[in-house]
Amino acid sequence: MAPYHLFHATVVRIEDISPSFRRVAFTGEDISDWAHGGRDQRVKVLTRSAAGTLPLDLLGEADWYGTWRALPDEEKPPMRTYTGREFNFAHETAHGADEIVIDFVRHGDHGPASRWVGQTFIGDEVVLVGPSARGAGREGGIEFAPPASARRIILAGDETAAPAICSIIEDIARSGALEGLQPVDIRAFIEVPHDQDFLPCAFADHPRVKLSWLGRGDGEHGSALSPAVKNTVTSRVLHECSIMCESSCIAHSDSVQIDVAIDPFDFTEVDVDSEILWDVQPPSDSVDGPSCYAWIAGEASVVKGLRRHLVSELGMDRRSVAFMGYWREGRSEIG
Ligand SMILES: Cc1cc2nc3c(=O)[nH]c(=O)nc-3n(C[C@H](O)[C@H](O)[C@H](O)COP(=O)(O)OP(=O)(O)OC[C@H]3O[C@@H](n4cnc5c(N)ncnc54)[C@H](O)[C@@H]3O)c2cc1C
Numbered sequence: 001m002a003p004y005h006l007f008h009a010t011v012v013r014i015e016d017i018s019p020s021f022r023r024v025a026f027t028g029e030d031i032s033d034w035a036h037g038g039r040d041q042r043v044k045v046l047t048r049s050a051a052g053t054l055p056l057d058l059l060g061e062a063d064w065y066g067t068w069r070a071l072p073d074e075e076k077p078p079m080r081t082y083t084g085r086e087f088n089f090a091h092e093t094a095h096g097a098d099e100i101v102i103d104f105v106r107h108g109d110h111g112p113a114s115r116w117v118g119q120t121f122i123g124d125e126v127v128l129v130g131p132s133a134r135g136a137g138r139e140g141g142i143e144f145a146p147p148a149s150a151r152r153i154i155l156a157g158d159e160t161a162a163p164a165i166c167s168i169i170e171d172i173a174r175s176g177a178l179e180g181l182q183p184v185d186i187r188a189f190i191e192v193p194h195d196q197d198f199l200p201c202a203f204a205d206h207p208r209v210k211l212s213w214l215g216r217g218d219g220e221h222g223s224a225l226s227p228a229v230k231n232t233v234t235s236r237v238l239h240e241c242s243i244m245c246e247s248s249c250i251a252h253s254d255s256v257q258i259d260v261a262i263d264p265f266d267f268t269e270v271d272v273d274s275e276i277l278w279d280v281q282p283p284s285d286s287v288d289g290p291s292c293y294a295w296i297a298g299e300a301s302v303v304k305g306l307r308r309h310l311v312s313e314l315g316m317d318r319r320s321v322a323f324m325g326y327w328r329e330g331r332s333e334i335g
Helices: 064-070 112-119 159-175 225-232 235-244 300-313
Strands: 004-016 021-027 042-046 079-083 086-088 099-105 125-131 152-157 185-192 209-215 277-279 292-299 321-327
Touching: 004 099, 021 112, 042 099, 079 099, 079 112, 079 159, 099 112, 099 159, 152 159, 152 225, 159 185, 159 209, 159 292, 185 225, 209 225, 225 300, 235 292, 277 300, 292 300, 300 321
Parallel strands: 152 185, 152 292, 185 209, 292 321
Antiparallel strands: 004 021, 004 125, 021 099, 042 079, 042 125, 086 099, 277 321
């Protein structure tokens, strides 16, 4: 696994791409070392502490995380998790330097990251934590890892997952997996606050991609996403999926070859108020594995409901689902 590295970065571009999304591009002296893995590449953003300090002395420190944790609250820069939406090389950018792009959801002043994004300016400084090309091995921070056998990909999430879902669709399309003898089909759902938040996503009009943007309007989180996923991903769909590759992705089949050390049918409920719902399995190279793969991310109670539907009610093989309930309504991300 490539080590995560701290990058001193500066804001070079700010664009309000919709009422709820602000796109911010960052550059920095060593940003060309960024080992952007695409898909749902995770990025940590550290903004100034309450005392106005940035942790530049952590750059290059091996145990930066331990040092960061030990800082007194006043001096501790808030650290929040985002998705690298794009990595653009210098020759592709107007300012002539490599840049990493993040699409931030603006949800008011309730959290330090959302507050920061509402006030940021060109030249503002942050510290980004991401995979470094200086390390050896596979990049870290990517959870989208369908088994080699997967032919139908289901993606679902709220606005915080929109950058990852669009990147995943684009990367699958660019890899050529939507073409060929055994092409992949993608069914994706993204719930956003408003209809004006439906964002451009390359390849969304490909015949093998069906992407539904769902405006929540005055409804609660999940009020558009949950019924859409439940009405679409039914036992019939999972059964068709099992036929597609002549091997089952549904429970109660004796033909499933278990090649990872987990019980695919061992389902545990997670108390999203005291634990993080993060149920992600390692990738499998097996071509005889499940032919459906689902990646679901967003507000924890919504993800929990979808996990229950897919795994407990429909019996979907846990090896073929990644569930990430990474933010919880009414609670701050720790850090
Ligand atoms: C792997 C991963 C990838 C992510 N990718 C992205 C991304 O690309 N873009 C993005 O915007 N977010 C993304 N998120 C979610 C983001 O980390 C959280 O929304 C985070 O809580 C924001 O921090 P904050 O400081 O603004 O709020 P916090 O201090 O964490 O929370 C303060 C309050 O705001 C509420 N809150 C937090 N997020 C939201 C929200 N989106 N809408 C409404 N209320 C909210 C909390 O419930 C809490 O009450 C990702 C999270 C993970 C784990």
